Amino acid sequence: MRLVRDGTPASPGIVIGPAYVLRWEIPRVPHGNVPAKEVEREIERFHQAREWAKRRIREIQRQTAQRLGSVEAKIFDPQILMLDDVDLIDGTVAYIRENHLSAARGFELRMLEFESEWRRAGHPMVMDRLNDLMDVELRVVRRLLGLPDPDLDLRGNGEKVILVARDLTPTLTVQLDRRAVLGIATDAGTRTSHSAILARALNLPAVVSLGDFSEQVRTGELMILDGRTGRVIAGPAEQEQAVYRERDVKVREWEQELLLLAHLDSVTPDRQPVTLRANIDLPTEADSARVHGAQGIGLFRTEFLVVGRSSMPEEEEQYRAYRQVAEVFPHHAVFIRTFDLGGDKFPLFLHMPPEENPFLGWRAIRVSLDLTDLFRTQLRAVLRASAHGDVRIMLPLINEVDEVRRTRKLLEEEEERLRAQGIAFNPGYKLGVMIETPAAVLIAPELAKYADFFSLGTNDLVQYTLAVDRGNARLARLYTPFHPSVVQLLHQTAEAGRAAGIEVSVCGELAANPLGVFLLLGLGITALSVGPASLTEVKKIIRSVPATDAREAVAEALQASTPAEVTAMLARGISRWLDLSLFSGRWNLSPVD
Numbered sequence: 001m002r003l004v005r006d007g008t009p010a011s012p013g014i015v016i017g018p019a020y021v022l023r024w025e026i027p028r029v030p031h032g033n034v035p036a037k038e039v040e041r042e043i044e045r046f047h048q049a050r051e052w053a054k055r056r057i058r059e060i061q062r063q064t065a066q067r068l069g070s071v072e073a074k075i076f077d078p079q080i081l082m083l084d085d086v087d088l089i090d091g092t093v094a095y096i097r098e099n100h101l102s103a104a105r106g107f108e109l110r111m112l113e114f115e116s117e118w119r120r121a122g123h124p125m126v127m128d129r130l131n132d133l134m135d136v137e138l139r140v141v142r143r144l145l146g147l148p149d150p151d152l153d154l155r156g157n158g159e160k161v162i163l164v165a166r167d168l169t170p171t172l173t174v175q176l177d178r179r180a181v182l183g184i185a186t187d188a189g190t191r192t193s194h195s196a197i198l199a200r201a202l203n204l205p206a207v208v209s210l211g212d213f214s215e216q217v218r219t220g221e222l223m224i225l226d227g228r229t230g231r232v233i234a235g236p237a238e239q240e241q242a243v244y245r246e247r248d249v250k251v252r253e254w255e256q257e258l259l260l261l262a263h264l265d266s267v268t269p270d271r272q273p274v275t276l277r278a279n280i281d282l283p284t285e286a287d288s289a290r291v292h293g294a295q296g297i298g299l300f301r302t303e304f305l306v307v308g309r310s311s312m313p314e315e316e317e318q319y320r321a322y323r324q325v326a327e328v329f330p331h332h333a334v335f336i337r338t339f340d341l342g343g344d345k346f347p348l349f350l351h352m353p354p355e356e357n358p359f360l361g362w363r364a365i366r367v368s369l370d371l372t373d374l375f376r377t378q379l380r381a382v383l384r385a386s387a388h389g390d391v392r393i394m395l396p397l398i399n400e401v402d403e404v405r406r407t408r409k410l411l412e413e414e415e416e417r418l419r420a421q422g423i424a425f426n427p428g429y430k431l432g433v434m435i436e437t438p439a440a441v442l443i444a445p446e447l448a449k450y451a452d453f454f455s456l457g458t459n460d461l462v463q464y465t466l467a468v469d470r471g472n473a474r475l476a477r478l479y480t481p482f483h484p485s486v487v488q489l490l491h492q493t494a495e496a497g498r499a500a501g502i503e504v505s506v507c508g509e510l511a512a513n514p515l516g517v518f519l520l521l522g523l524g525i526t527a528l529s530v531g532p533a534s535l536t537e538v539k540k541i542i543r544s545v546p547a548t549d550a551r552e553a554v555a556e557a558l559q560a561s562t563p564a565e566v567t568a569m570l571a572r573g574i575s576r577w578l579d580l581s582l583f584s585g586r587w588n589l590s591p592v593d
């Protein structure tokens, strides 16, 4: 039976092969008590299983560090910390001692309590961490029940498979063997969940957030997975397979062709230069950005340093991470965005109370300005990194001038302390703001008096302008950057930046969308920042489309009254220069639509 599902594209690539449905689930723990005289022995067994699990995770962590790098390996820190958590240990021991439960049962009950507490917190980022909890539970429970080590070995099955699962835990993902696994399809997960990050690092095509797909497909059933568009098809027709095979060849050729662009200038045919930088989430991605021709980093998201951690990151660790990226780009700017916590990203150590509307709540600069210890440490680390390159500080979700003023004051105090300690930094560093709310756009001329640059965060700007949640799949049709209101706000920001003589760049997803690039060029925005995988595609557009043409089309689009009109005008304009069918992304869902 043919089944088509559209999920979230998490790692690019097209693969066709048999499904392997993996039930990576915690085994059923039998009921039953232990006799009083065996209670202490049961407690001892629990500690032994815990120690064994820690050793095993450390081993996987070491292998991960060798295969993928030390930052990726840190993903396992929370699991090790969990196994030493006093609440977890004491709670389990109490169950065993007071209720005479078996070690497996006592541990299972304590873990269930943890899980329900975390679920009640309800933050998507905490939900991502439930995977870590599951990994730990699975390992310890299996050990206590005398079951074999749960680690997966798909080698030896012969045929390569597409792994289908409800969700993938981090330890499982890193152990996947490229020689045995073609791709990954999961019911749950987000682009930022650990397994998605690891899939990208492993170059494994992946689609996540597929609903109940793993219930619908059987092991051995043929399927197609397109990690560029987020589509999976179980039981595809012969002809459909042929279409995707052909598309795969075309896409690979196209990618080869694009790679040749990496070191060509980013300039339009009518000689308008466009600065093309990269967005990264981890320091190790800076190399890939450089290889793909980035002229610096336009958005370095720093949340990897805090999310999923049980303690605040030290200044030294942060400094090393920022410096590492600055040194990859000795001749270009690196925009380090200060922590954008809240919304969908929360570190465990903040014990954040649940909020009704997290995206309208305690988020980004609001958190940083309240938690000044956390913020000062980060600012010091960035200042120190500024001694190693053109490091710029970028503030997320700025809504008013006072937030910039207060940050500047903190920076001045930290500069003073660094000077007193004789620690080097660049006193001429730049401080700028992200424009992510309509409020920021409307006061952009005021903000420009305090900021050295603007960077448009269109992912948030669209959601806050249209009152449409950026992560709500049901509203995806309404979440459009081509709504005339958004186009007007982009235009106003560009004008305010021009009037003040400061750079206006765009680091939201719009900058990686072909129609978006055309729109931004037409608005006179000449600095874009996109994910490393999109750099060459965007450069292809820049090198194909004359800026004068874009300006003409956009002058017309600025008069449009509906998103459909805006999109049609832009598509008409750009299609004179480019065939859009090969570009990746959601505006081009599938070759068989």
Ligand code: PEP
Pocket: 299, 301, 340, 436, 456, 457, 458, 459, 460, 461, 507, 508, 509
């Ligand atoms: C944005 O909002 O456009 C942006 C780049 O920031 P983030 O996606 O991290 O919120």
Ligand code: MG
Pocket: 396, 436, 457, 459, 460
């Ligand atoms: Mg944002």
